[in-house]
Amino acid sequence: MSAPNTALRPDLQLIADWITPGSRVLDLGCGQGELLAWLKTHKQVKGYGVDLEVANIVACVAAGVDAIQGDLETGLADFGDATFDHVILSQTIQAMRHTEEILNEMLRVGREAIVTFPNFGYWQNRLQILKGHMPVSETIPFEWYNTPNIHWCMLGDFENLCAKNGVRVAERVVMDQGRRVHWLPNLLGSLAFYRVTRAPGRAKA
Template sequence: MSKLKTLRPDLQYIADWIPPQSRVLDLGCGDGELLAWLAVQKEVSGYGVEIDVNGVVGCVANGVNVIQSDMESGLSTFEDHSFDYVVLSLTIQAMHNIEGILQEMVRVGKTGIVTFPNFGFWENRWQILMGRMPVSETIPFEWYNTPNIHFCTVNDFAKLLNKSGLKIDHQLVLNQGEKVEFLPNLLGSLALVRFNKV
């Protein structure tokens, strides 16, 4: 296995939420960075799901079990409650069937964890006010080359979970890796939400 990386701040917060020896499914896992770290530091077992070939190769190099699949078609490969945690980090905004994937996350896992860029962040609002689509650290693409198709705010996501019969267990909002507690929908650039069924 390659040398263990220091995790991005959002991934470190996710790792802090996951107890030792948990079973974890990481959707859109990239090169498996989170699962590799959890396996070494917390003896976590699990799988990554990744569609990109380079990500799959990275997972294999990092010693992570990975399935190459498009999660848009569902998670039918996995039985109910196969995992303790199902993670979807910085991917939900690029998905077509958001409600479907949220339901699938809590079907195959006990708890879901989602992270997403907060479109309500003041810098994004300012760029729109100035007549431009936002480009930032958490939304790094131009409007014409972005994989993102659904932007939401912290408040929008909470409303969607409620509508979908899901409840927030814990929520963190970050800006440049630091927690934002005052006016998080305005001052936070990235949201982390842990949720489960009502």
């Protein structure tokens, strides 16, 4: 029997809801493989994970998830064109130095990319900046001096990046504390989710 939706965190459940049963999935920065393990059990996907941390790879293997150690900054050259149906990059793109490259690589190896990131335009982030401090929150848990995040963005910034690279936004969802935000999403939403594909007739930038 399938576990209820609450088996996953709300952000991971939203991603899982977007995944087609029986599809091929690549999870970049997969952590300990929680999402892939759920998808393998409940949607019978053929999933693979990539993560930099050895401890996370060990945890993935223990959970029955196929995963390899790899540095996303070096690209996805180990994967052929159109190898996957869905390629996931969850709350990681803001920590990437080569942002455009990883977005284009995701859409080279996959039919669809799912990208999530903390929305820097969230009202609590703005308020902390007004008070003279860099934001620290549930979705931005680091201090300015030890954060791995180097490329903060808002919804419009990511959508402009997509347009520049011939990428079509198929769907956008914004959440805060596990609930969807429909009104003033760039102000009231702390976490952004995008499903994107290569725009018809557009070659890779």
